Amino acid sequence: MTLAIDHNDPTLRGHAEAYSREMAAKRRQTLLGAVVFIACVLLAAYGAEVDPAKFAENAWRFPKYILEIMPTLRPATFFSDLKEWYWNLNGWLKLLWQTLLIAYVGTLLGAVGGFLLCFTASANLGSGWVRWGTRRFLEFCRTVPEIVFALIFVIAFGLGPLPGVLAIAIHTMGAMGKLFSEVVENIDMKPVDGMTATGATWWQTIRFAVVPQVLSNFASYALLRFEINVRGASIMGFVGAGGIGQDLIEAIRKFYFTDVSAILFLIILTVMLIDYGTERLRHALLSLEHRQ
């Protein structure tokens, strides 16, 4: 017995033709998609003033810049070189600490705001125009970039960390309100029904039927947000809203080359540490949840 296929078998040929027709239709669709995509890319390239010649001409500057900002560390005088590279370590650490505090206070205020608003914004607990209004408000808060809020607040409150904190808090409130309300929408409604049946008020229902179900998820999201806000707070200084950003932008603008790399490495290291720490904490929180 042979497994070879008889190509003259009419039923088989019918199938083969149907298959090739289908494939041709799919191919045409893919081709059309590719044409639309390429048109979009060309339009975008025109809009972004992409100039390959200019790029090729200046491309060598990028590695040169990277090399320039690197410090000279000789093995013989390693420690004194290191000391020279981080000549302002204390000042930078102070600013870095301020950055972390801005992120912390902003996250905390934003989380509290998001917590208060998420119940009215959720589909199962909120209702009517209050829900609609809360949702639009949260949407506004998270769509306007935080640095735009910071720009406005710097004019209203003056330079310093305060506008940065407020900007981060508002943005965080918008983002967390949405995430929180999604968590609330996924809860088990039976405890809520139980509380309603005993005649509890809306606040009592939230406190005893909803909050215990969602708290660990909320904490996990807040930690994730803290990490994002540390990155956000590190650039707040660009518009004068406190933190390490003000030294960084000054170093970049005034070509203090080695300072740029020193500050950048500090920021990257901090972000990585926070990343690692919050991940550990979140895993601990989630395992706590599973144990119950």
Place this chain on the structure above:
Amino acid sequence: MSLALSTTERSELIARHQGAIDGSLKTKLITIGVIAGMVALFVYALTTFELDFWRIINGFSSLGKFVVLMLPPDPGSLTRAIIFVKALFETIAIAFLGTILAAILAFPLGFLAAKNVVANRIVHFLARRSLDTVRGVDALIWALIWVNVVGLGPFAGMLAIMTSDLGAFGKLYSEAIESADKKAVEGVTSSGGNKLHEIRFGLIPQVLPVIASQVLYFIESNTRSSTIIGIVGAGGIGLHLAETIRTLEWQQASFVILLVLVAVSVIDLISNRLRFAIIGKRAV
């Protein structure tokens, strides 16, 4: 017979379940400790922020004035409106092109950082760490650096979006590749395919839908970040945003903000539709 509990029955019930009502002392102490620690850090942070009562009051009152001055949003003149819309187009172009380029360039990096493609631990470690480093630097900082390299303008912005996304994309790709099903790859190997065939026919069909939906997500979020890179001179609407706010042209500022909001929600809508189409197709 009444269903209500008498006072004695009620106190008996409470006495029987006193432990459940009080909760465990340890949990309570931990909760109080954590909250007290957080509040203490909060208060300490506030003391370092040079706050004083009048500054806050004045700030909020001038903020209120600004909001009143912002209404209604008004570009000032038609030429200004055209300039703003052009800048918005530039912003979207930056986000789109930057994301696409990052998605393409990160492809080899993703394979390099995936454990099941490159088995060498040192290469894997180095690839992962460098992706993390690139990811740790914000797009605005990259924009500043690229402005130094290719000069002011949207091109620098596009390169900044591209660089900051390279790290994120590389990481996502390598995770998608690592979690891909091995069976398809083994099938290709058993029918005599080489390494390249394994990737082309075994891995790519599995990871492409995931990657496509991630790319859409990134275009969405990059539209937001590319609205602000103009603040450091890297093209797009951010320049006008910063300028109108700094020169206290509040009506124009609110017009620009409105433009950004509309653009972001339109792109959200389109990418949601597209993502649904892609994932829906995959489910069939």
